[in-house]
Amino acid sequence: MGEWVETEVGRGETGKDRAGRELKLSSLLMLTLYSTFPSQTECANYIRVLYPLNRTHLLACGTGAFHPICAFIYVGHRGEHVFSLDPTSIESGRGRCPHEPNRAFASIFVGGDLYTGLTADFLGRDPVIFRTMGHRSSLRTEMDQRLLNAPKFVAAYLIPDNDDWENDKVYFFFTEKAVESDSKGRAIFSRVGRICVAC
Numbered sequence: 001m002g003e004w005v006e007t008e009v010g011r012g013e014t015g016k017d018r019a020g021r022e023l024k025l026s027s028l029l030m031l032t033l034y035s036t037f038p039s040q041t042e043c044a045n046y047i048r049v050l051y052p053l054n055r056t057h058l059l060a061c062g063t064g065a066f067h068p069i070c071a072f073i074y075v076g077h078r079g080e081h082v083f084s085l086d087p088t089s090i091e092s093g094r095g096r097c098p099h100e101p102n103r104a105f106a107s108i109f110v111g112g113d114l115y116t117g118l119t120a121d122f123l124g125r126d127p128v129i130f131r132t133m134g135h136r137s138s139l140r141t142e143m144d145q146r147l148l149n150a151p152k153f154v155a156a157y158l159i160p161d162n163d164d165w166e167n168d169k170v171y172f173f174f175t176e177k178a179v180e181s182d183s184k185g186r187a188i189f190s191r192v193g194r195i196c197v198a199c
Helices: none
Strands: 003-007 014-016 021-025 030-034 046-052 057-062 069-076 106-110 115-118 127-132 150-157 169-177 188-196
Touching: 046 106, 046 115, 106 169, 115 150, 115 169, 127 188
Parallel strands: 106 150
Antiparallel strands: 003 030, 003 046, 014 021, 046 057, 057 069, 106 115, 115 127, 150 169, 169 188
8 A cells, every 4th residue: 555755846847647747846845656665764754644625725744754744735626737835834733643654543524624533742642532623623632541542543434423414423443452451461442432523
């Protein structure tokens, strides 16, 4: 399975898309899909979050060589061949993207809000589920091992309960060490976390 990584290119250089069409790169950002990484190091910027923000922009967040960053990428309207980074949109990706490229995490973009399940610190000791970006204030789970104990996030999905969008929920699927287990080995359990979208 491939990963998106960021490579620097000079202003005004050209590249080709998958169909072989020539594209002019107006920024210093080019995303490339690598299927293997024998020569890549962990210090590269691995794009881990990539969602359509609206009809003309993408939200992209990367590990930023252990300093997560996010930015908006202008892709133009349908039929346009544009791909440019908005330099004014670059901001910290902490809480939106993991620090490491191989760290398990899950995310989903719903109604202008980004929901992520990840470890928020560099050492991977602060597992959280975040809601960021939208018009509402940011939220995160409390720091409590009974809520999230060394989770490995697998996926996040929006699952409607009924026709009323205010009842929609985001479900996080993950595994974690069971705190209720009496054995010293601590079993690994599959879990589902649910977050109300309209709350």
